[in-house]
Amino acid sequence: MTHTTYAERGTLADLTAYRAEESARAGSGPRAAHDLSSNELALPPLPSVLAGVQSELPRLGRYPDPTARELTEAVAGHLRVAPDQVAVGPGSAGVLQQILLALCGPGDEVVYAWPGFDAYPLLVAVAGATSVTVPLTGSGHHDLDALAARVTGRTKVVILCSPHNPTGTVIERERLHAFLRSLPEHVVTVLDEAYVEFERCGDPPGLPDVLRPAGRTVVLRTFSKAYGLAGLRVGYAAGPREVMATVRKTAIPFGVTRLAEHAAILSLGNGAELRGRLASVAAARSELALRLRELGLPVLPSQANFLWLPIPSHAASFGRAAAAAGVRVRAVQGQGVRVSVGAPEAHDMLLAALGQWARGMRF
The missing domain is CATH 3.40.640.10 (Type I PLP-dependent aspartate aminotransferase-like (Major domain))
Known part of the structure; x- marks a missing residue:
């Protein structure tokens, strides 16, 4: 079998494809019930948009x-x-x-x-x-x-x-x-x-x-x-x-x-529809931040649809505890954890798992 030699661009040599490692890990275990790792909106597209795109199908x-x-x-x-x-x-x-x-x-x-x-x-x-x-x-x-x-x-x-x-x-x-x-x-x-x-x-x-x-x-x-x-x-x-x-x-x-x-x-x-959903996201974000802080976790004030927890020494452990409960988050080793604002049931599952995990932790 002939092997072809090619020249990879030097700037790519030390990189992997985007999220390739996460995809590999996801394929080897049970699928998460809730994904709070990608900052996706927990709501569907605006109702008027869903109705309008039908004409393009x-x-x-x-x-x-x-x-x-x-x-x-x-x-x-x-x-x-x-x-x-x-x-x-x-x-x-x-x-x-x-x-x-x-x-x-x-x-x-x-x-x-x-x-x-x-x-x-x-x-x-x-x-x-x-x-x-x-x-x-x-x-x-x-x-x-x-x-x-x-x-x-x-x-x-x-x-x-x-x-x-x-x-x-x-x-x-x-x-x-x-x-x-x-x-x-x-x-x-x-x-x-x-x-x-x-x-x-x-x-x-x-x-x-x-x-x-x-x-x-x-x-x-x-x-x-x-x-x-x-x-x-x-x-x-x-x-x-x-x-x-x-x-x-x-x-x-x-x-x-x-x-x-x-x-x-x-x-x-559809600005009016958008403003309504953004208000609901902001309310869910505030509630999630409050509940995380009640567990003793540090949470930065956020103006987005996610929260950042600066817990560099515990990021990987947090990610594993969330995954074991069926919730995927974005854990950055040595930096912290990003949690997207999601559906109430996703928040409840995550917080239930973290309640036990956080006992005895010092942040």
Whole structure:
């Protein structure tokens, strides 16, 4: 048998496929009754969206519009920007991949806080660039001074995430604007706002304010979280025309499906329904945080649909206790645990297991 030798890109050598290890472990044991590890919404898509997408089902045999023109125009109208300031793609992770491929290459660096969204290292490596990570502060916030200090002539992109994944903390706007103004002109900042609707208790129309004073900022958003369309994979970015023009060149052909485009357009027009569900998520988040604290666990204040427990020495043990009870959480070894806000029965199962686990623990 002949073995083929190939050259793997160096930036990928020490990485595995996204969540590959978790998938392998999940396949070797019983399936979790509740998954609180991926920040999925516990509710279905908006009722009006579910009803509206039915009309698209007979057309699934046809390719979607490769430019997703109707969605691009709808997002532009929602943000009150021009369509050429918008790029859409398969979820915010897909659009971020487009951005990094468009702006980065071998020898370039991408700076971001850590812990963070666990796809960041892989997406940077796929672009051929190098990740430069900066630890969060003790309170789970971005250390903006430390991030700025790591920016060099090789830095092409800085990624900020607010509300932050996994801590749920928010970058205060004045500090954000000051940070953006301090960056050199060759750096593009990507502000990942995947969870912004939870912070604002809705998705108000209008231009994201960070696009006004800083001409090198891209805002990244998704329909996966607040709108409950994670299974359809659709997100968007808004930013300078010249950046968005390049980002659109790196898009996967037909990357936004017809069904996803239609559902996203319908979602943008249902603010009242969205606000109602966000209020219910906020209430469930507050109750879950209270009950976890009653067990003696530290919980950071969150503006997203998840909670972060800074328990670096007990993260793995917490994850095992939850899994034994049939609940999957996101345990980051040596950092902490992220728990998504889910259904009441999922919270009850998790807390029942943790009640026994937490006895005698010191956090």
